[in-house]
Amino acid sequence: MSAPAPAVRPEVQTEKIGVLLLNLGTPDATDYWSVRRYLKEFLSDPRVIETPKWLWWPILNLVILSFRPQKSGHAYAQIWDKRTNESPLRVITRDQSEKLAARLGADGIVVDWAMRYGSPSTQSVLERMRAAGCRRILLAPLYPQYSATTTATANDKAFLALKDMRWQPAVRTMPAYYNDPLYVKTLAESIRQGVEALDFEPDVVLTSYHGMPVDYYEKGDPYYDQCLETTRLVRDYLGWPEEKLMVTFQSRFGRAEWLKPYTAETLEALPGQGKKKIAILAPAFSADCIETLEEIAIGGRETFLHAGGEKFAYIPCLNDSGPGMDMLEAIVRRELSGWL
Numbered sequence: 001m002s003a004p005a006p007a008v009r010p011e012v013q014t015e016k017i018g019v020l021l022l023n024l025g026t027p028d029a030t031d032y033w034s035v036r037r038y039l040k041e042f043l044s045d046p047r048v049i050e051t052p053k054w055l056w057w058p059i060l061n062l063v064i065l066s067f068r069p070q071k072s073g074h075a076y077a078q079i080w081d082k083r084t085n086e087s088p089l090r091v092i093t094r095d096q097s098e099k100l101a102a103r104l105g106a107d108g109i110v111v112d113w114a115m116r117y118g119s120p121s122t123q124s125v126l127e128r129m130r131a132a133g134c135r136r137i138l139l140a141p142l143y144p145q146y147s148a149t150t151t152a153t154a155n156d157k158a159f160l161a162l163k164d165m166r167w168q169p170a171v172r173t174m175p176a177y178y179n180d181p182l183y184v185k186t187l188a189e190s191i192r193q194g195v196e197a198l199d200f201e202p203d204v205v206l207t208s209y210h211g212m213p214v215d216y217y218e219k220g221d222p223y224y225d226q227c228l229e230t231t232r233l234v235r236d237y238l239g240w241p242e243e244k245l246m247v248t249f250q251s252r253f254g255r256a257e258w259l260k261p262y263t264a265e266t267l268e269a270l271p272g273q274g275k276k277k278i279a280i281l282a283p284a285f286s287a288d289c290i291e292t293l294e295e296i297a298i299g300g301r302e303t304f305l306h307a308g309g310e311k312f313a314y315i316p317c318l319n320d321s322g323p324g325m326d327m328l329e330a331i332v333r334r335e336l337s338g339w340l
């Protein structure tokens, strides 16, 4: 008599599809050490800082990490979500994940979220998804415009985690969606509604994108071009003249030349040019965060009003709004095609 055929392990028969939303990361708290830990990981990423390690290490560890955590911690404290005691970026990314899960769950799709820096780590979440039976995973970096400093490094981190898995899921990466008609429409409608809700008519609306060293652009990073293209498409959608919807770049870090025009300098100059009523939004961010809430909505307002501006309005990111989630669901479903 021959031995019975060995049973197939049940997990082999599990064939789930997963979607992993990836965002940048944020500190766990606003104290010096929490912010330092986060900044150290972030600013040690060679995709973000291309200065050779031997030169960058002392600058980062001896100079930047001795003063920046305090300054950034103070900025984070101003926008901290008191309800959950977390950073807004984390709260919003989780909300986006939960809402997407509610929309895709009926189709058996597992949705989760992770951060490139800090927690929840990309590795821990990928491991959890794999253990839950996800055999195919869409990595979805939540950056409308591609940059090596954001999109690529988020994917790198996921690939690094896959490297340690004996049983790897199949993966796809979601492309940047800077010119996707759905994104353009959703962004443009958010501007139209944002402006309609104001008690003034803005002289100009600024699309303020996160900045990047010019050097990275010259070496081939397409981020700048994609930012310009997003604004051009939104302007066309709204039927606005060129001067009504401007492009600027914010969040300059360090002494190198960054993409121009700088948002802060523009905010200072506009009142002198007779543009005293403005609205501003930050299309490079899928979720409001320190760079939008503190730097623009608080700091940008101060800069503009001090320079003689009269009316300033910040239009929020798409976040987990209904239209924002409709857009994300449609883009994700399209990227899953052939898997479903």
Ligand SMILES: C=CC1=C(C)c2cc3[nH]c(cc4nc(cc5[nH]c(cc1n2)c(C)c5CCC(=O)O)C(CCC(=O)O)=C4C)c(C)c3C=C
Binding pocket: 024, 025, 026, 027, 048, 049, 068, 072, 087, 089, 143, 147, 149, 150, 210, 211, 212, 213, 223, 251, 253, 284, 285, 288, 289, 290, 291
């Ligand atoms: C040092 C170089 C930096 C590059 C290049 C850069 C590109 C870049 N970043 C985002 C999105 C976010 N950045 C955020 C915070 C942040 N960014 C930098 C530096 C660079 N970013 C720093 C030092 C910080 C930390 C905050 C501070 O200390 O001021 C965030 C928000 C995180 C949060 O917790 O709220 C996001 C999101 C994009 C899209 C981008 C593209 C070129």
Ligand SMILES: [Fe+2]
Binding pocket: 210, 251
């Ligand atoms: Fe940044």
Ligand SMILES: [Fe+2]
Binding pocket: 251, 290, 291, 295
């Ligand atoms: Fe900033």
